[in-house]
Amino acid sequence: MTLIRRLAACTFLPLCAAPALADEKPILTVYTYDSFASEWGPGPAVEKAFEAECDCDLQYVAPGDAGALLSRVLLEGRGTRADVVLGLDTNLTAQAEASGLFATHSLTGTVLDLPVAWNDPVFVPFDWGYFAFVYDKTKLATPPKSFEELAASDLKIVIEDPRSSSPGLGLLMWVKAAYGDRAAGIWSALADNIVTVTPGWSEAYGLFLSGEADMVLSYTTSPAYHIFAETDETKAAAAFDEGHYLQIEVAAKVAGTDQPALADEFLSFMTGPAFQSIIPETNWMYPAIALDGGLPAEFAGLVKPEKALLLPAAEAAEMREAATEEWRAALAK
């Protein structure tokens, strides 16, 4: 009975429980996406590391994936409780910036390690990765080297929906950046390769692991997880000649924050070694700065694309609607 009562208490009385624990420390509220804040993401370790040096209380609010994150901030508008928003990518930043809710950062002299030049005054990168199709080496000996080869093959792929998932949107931009006006043709040719289109990354990856498809849209860094956690070296990412589209994940300070100094301190901490060294083995992405000890061993054998593709944020935002419609029309035939 006591256990049940205790569970009931922690279920229904968070308000009553919280003040007992809170002391006079300032609170920094970071809005982020769910898998960053979850027990298995970078969140808990980042919180511990930052609280060790800030004398503050770092609290996460995670209203869902990256799309849900931005939509929550826009919904709350000027009244948002967020001090920092962490986890948007370059497909979302134009919309975020247009809202006027974000402030310029005060970082100077941070040396980033990204495949592209970065000098955005508002958004600060915290990690990045290349989108890629992941496959099983034991089942597929010669993976396709381009979208055209993939389309010509009878390989089956599973992808994410650009209307509900950020990797899905990334793929849309990838094809657009690589093929421009020919994108519709590529999608038509890919139609018979696509087993299905899932609402999010985890459904797609799950379908791939259960053998429903030969390849799945994920990241070049995905195989590192299997090597690290499962000593499974059978997964690999296919290198495409067109180049690979980048996902750069960023954070920004909220303009109306009541903790501007603390928010700046967090952004600075975010681009420092303590935060960055947590990223590779929890978020399975590349850190945004060069780490002193280098990358963990399981990252060594990963495919390194020769060419990085990235549409400027404004351009990506501008073409999103038309590109989605083009995608929909080509696949709906």
Place this chain on the structure above:
Amino acid sequence: MPRWPGALALGLVMALVLGAFGAVLARAGAFAAVTSADWAAARFTVMQASLSALLSAGLAVPVARALARRRFPGRQLVIVALGAPFILPVIVAVMGLLAIFGRAGWLNAGLALLGLPKISPYGLDGILLAHVFLNLPFAVRLLLNGWASIPAERFRLAAALGFGPREVWHQIERPMLRAVLPGVTLAIFLVCLTSFTVILVMGGGPRATTLELAIYQAFRLEFDLGHAAALASLQMALSLAAAGLGLAVARPAAFGAGLGRVADRWDRTGRGLQIFDAALLVTTGLFIAAPMLAVLASGLPWIAGLPGPVWTAAGRTVIIALVAALVAVSLALATGLLITTLSTRTARVTDAAVMLAMTASPLVIGTGLFLILRKFTDPIALALPVVTLVNAVMAMPFCLRVLLPGLAALRADYDRLSASLGLTGATWVRLVALPRLRRPLAFASGLAAALSAGDLGVVALFADPGQATLPMQVYALAGAYRTDQAAGAAIVLVLIAFGLFRLFDRLGDRDADL
């Protein structure tokens, strides 16, 4: 019978659904135009929901009839297991189905052995397959309640009159179905109208685009609340139209009162009929059981190694489910009692209005409530109570569906007797209502508890990482590459949902036999 509890319950449900919708609309300022792509999505939505509902309910009739007139070892187990697919978290059910019918599933492995070509379950047929898998067992359970509501005396009379299966069908079973089937079909139609994950995963591509996806897109990608509100009202209009149609077709059956004994059946001895029923039950059993077993097999080995936060979340989920079930059944009982005192026309309108809660988009409800709450307090701090309430309100129409036939029969059959004996209030509830309604009440509670346990729709919008529920943890694990642990946690969720469902079912079954 006082009407105020029903009015209060109804008011609460309507206030929550319409209030949330109103809050989204108020924030948007105005509706945005509905585009031609939206109309195409609406057409597809209605088409797949109609087909899913007709198939599920249509197939459920012979299955329920076979179950109603047969006695065999393990029958009780079959009836209990029928509850399972409906209460499975959708993604778990889909993965189970794909283990059987998928490209790498057992069916294709079998076909390959026979040298036959592969089948692909993705597309409209895949959507229908999944919707029938999820809803057929639910329909069978509801129809079985209908069969159980036929007084045993009627079957005895039928036997005395020398009725064969055909006459029993015409004189007894068909009138019962006329009363129950439209509501069942409607409930499934409404469930499928807002189906999201099934449509996307099984649909095979953007041909399968529904209104719910368009709402999602409007909120998440376009941040166009006016568009979301317009789409949501289109969805509600479709639900209301369907509810009106479904309830207009229904005709109450008038069997009169019985002593509530278990019906013996004298019309079931034909050899051909026995074989037909047996074949039907075995096929259905395999169709339901195989994916469930596949789910269990994939997740069970990982349960022991699940990390601590998963178990904390499991405890939280059990409590939410129990409280939500209590609230949902109370709301449904009060509303149901109110409905039985209304004139036929008013009763139908009320019933249809309640159905709105079933089809309201979780995204709209969640966002609307968030907008309302943040005027007064920090919504995140209230996450779990709010989620419990929303789960209760969204499960309430299902409970009402389960309770209404029994309630109507109760009023029709016992009101005069109760009045002549002066039975009212608590005494009436104890002596008349509870014994008669025990089974549907238990079923409704189990259903509400299970549905609330598996819910991800609203909780994801509110909950903060420190207050995660089990469905959230399943997604968190799957989103962190931990697919095996996610499968294990999903099994825990299934066991919780099913355990709660079974717990309540047992309470209702103590002295009864379906």
